[in-house]
Amino acid sequence: MSSLTWIAIVGLICIHLVPCEGNIWDILRPKFCSPSIPRRPLNGGFSCSYVNHACVSVRYYCHSGYKLQGENFNACFSRTWLFSSPPRCVEEGCDAPTLRNGDYSPRRSNHRASSVITIRCDDGYKPRSRHSICRRRYGSNYYWSPSPYCTRDAKCDPPNLRNGNYSPLRSKYNRNTAITVTCRPGYKTRSRDSLSYCRGNSYAAYWEPLPFCFSTVCNDPVAPTNGRAIPETRISWRVNSTVKYDCNNEFKLVGQNSSYCQESGSFAGSLPSCVRLATCPTPIPPTNGRMEPRSKTTWRETDRVSFYCDVGFTPVGADAATCGADGQWDNVAPTCAEEAVVEVTTGSGDA
Template sequence: MTASCGPRKARPCSPASSFSSRCFVGILLNAPMFLIPIFSVLDACDEPPRFQGMKPQDELKPSYSPGDTVRYECRPGYQSLSPGSLISTVCWENNTWSPLQESCKKKSCPNLGDPENGNINYVNGSTEFGSQVHYVCNAGYYLAGPAIRYCQANDNSVYWSDSSPICEKIFCQPPGKILNGKYTNSHKEVFEYNEVVTYSCDPSNGPDEYSLVGNSTLVCVGNDKWNSEPPECKVVKCEYPVLQDGEIISGFGTKFYYKAKVIFKCKEGFTLIGSNTVFCNANSAWEPPIPKCVKGSKPTSPTVSPGSSHPGHPRPTDESAPEDNKHLGVGPIIGIFVAVSVVLGGIVGACVYKCLSKNKSAYLTDESHREVNRISPREEEMKERFAFIKKKENRD
């Protein structure tokens, strides 16, 4: 009976053989497709050079081939140094651009004259595109309009921003009227720069006079601006100052009006607590408050000894020891000494015992107390047999 043989299966390819044949051939065939873009990029110029005053006329490309030309034009606010000439650069065979220099310069805005009753200041000393000018008015005048202007650009020209400001004369409206008072030149409707008005209070119809609280003179310092608010005219009266166990030594009177000043002192044997000088303020109160007189001399600050952090506590010395140390007798000190000695003695004894035990395990002593090597019973028996055999041989 013959066995039929089935079709022989194809030998599978190993990964190594597959890579070395098919894969390697595929890579070689497709390599040019990958290398062509690389060589094309290497064989090209990158972006053309950039400049502050000029830009490429056309939109930039990712790369440029040798022989490509890029033409430039001036940016807004700039003009050509050589009007009518072409500004360009060429991509050379060595993948570099032909030399090109800045060929555009900034345009200048027209010169500005000083405004009437004022002057201008060019910040960077020129009128070129991007510069700015500041306006300042003379004393007695204020600026109406922008204080700063800029040299700007559109597509083809440059110009100053905004319109020119002007310097106008400063005037103030009449200051505010006050109750129970008036000011000088109250008939005027307009006051000029630095003009002054003075306020005063009217006579009082009652028993107490009016006091002027605030600045009595106002000055026109800006356009419709006075240097302060108008004052007040009102009755300001403080109560008679009474200092118990003290007296007034200056500022005597029966009535004490606004800004009245009084000075105090205490009687003998008393100390003044507070300020000895007070004033009658705008609210009819003494400021600072009336002081007090307390019996006795002025307390001094407690002294602190060099060795103590609290006042009144003496510095610990040999003569004056802290309270806790006074109760510390000789007995506790002796007990501590004995305890320490016992602990040290135990440690030393343990070390000595350990050393002696170690030596005894390795050595023995004979009758004359000399150290000899320790011999086990088995070794001693073998030694005796050896001596017996040797002795027998000598006899024979």
């Protein structure tokens, strides 16, 4: 029989066996490998595969209640065992978790069922759960629940706020944290409750609404009916900007004659009104006298008339009258009484 080379595949290892010559096997020495069998794992054992009465490969196993930790096979290669040390047989449970961007405690290579580990994540990350429990699914299959994991944890930086302050002060703000914004006089916040919240997801965080203090302005003032606001408009009505009110002819102002822009964004006080002036009947000049002005045809509230007597007459009564809000004159025309004539007689006599 021709010479052949036998190859045995154990695991991932190819082993060249001795050739067969003349139909007679070349008998191997009693110790094919040194040592002839590998070391047994504590709380476990192995089963051999023999060639020509020599153990050339083994499969490791563990006793009940234990599981293998390491390679489950070994092979003789060039008269030496591939792995010098056997795998470990550890109590059944969860292997040490692989955790990125964090750490856990207690650190062990094997964790019994119901064991609990505490998760700690690096800065910028947070644990899915602070604790994870080793649970048994079926047979000798164990798993961590929930799976130890550190996810990104984006946070908000302190806001860059001008013309105001905020609280509380921190170097970083977790999502859903709120800050209270307080603006300087003459400024106000975007939100009614002055609160801003850190929003976002694991990868990006932002403030909503954006903390901001903008200058308080009022809308253009409203002019009273039959009147006007002075000035009527301007580019911006800032806090403490003032406006004056005036009425058209034949009307008078009732109420405040000016206002100013408040921090609330509205003008202070109530809008005045313009009411029509009262009219008085045309005054009658005194007999033997006159009034000024004479050509006026309509006499309105606050109008004034003056009375004069002709030469040789003296006024008896008020010399002027004013048209009142009730449409009546406050005085009547005086009486022009004739002045008395005094004759002076100068007598003459002899010296």
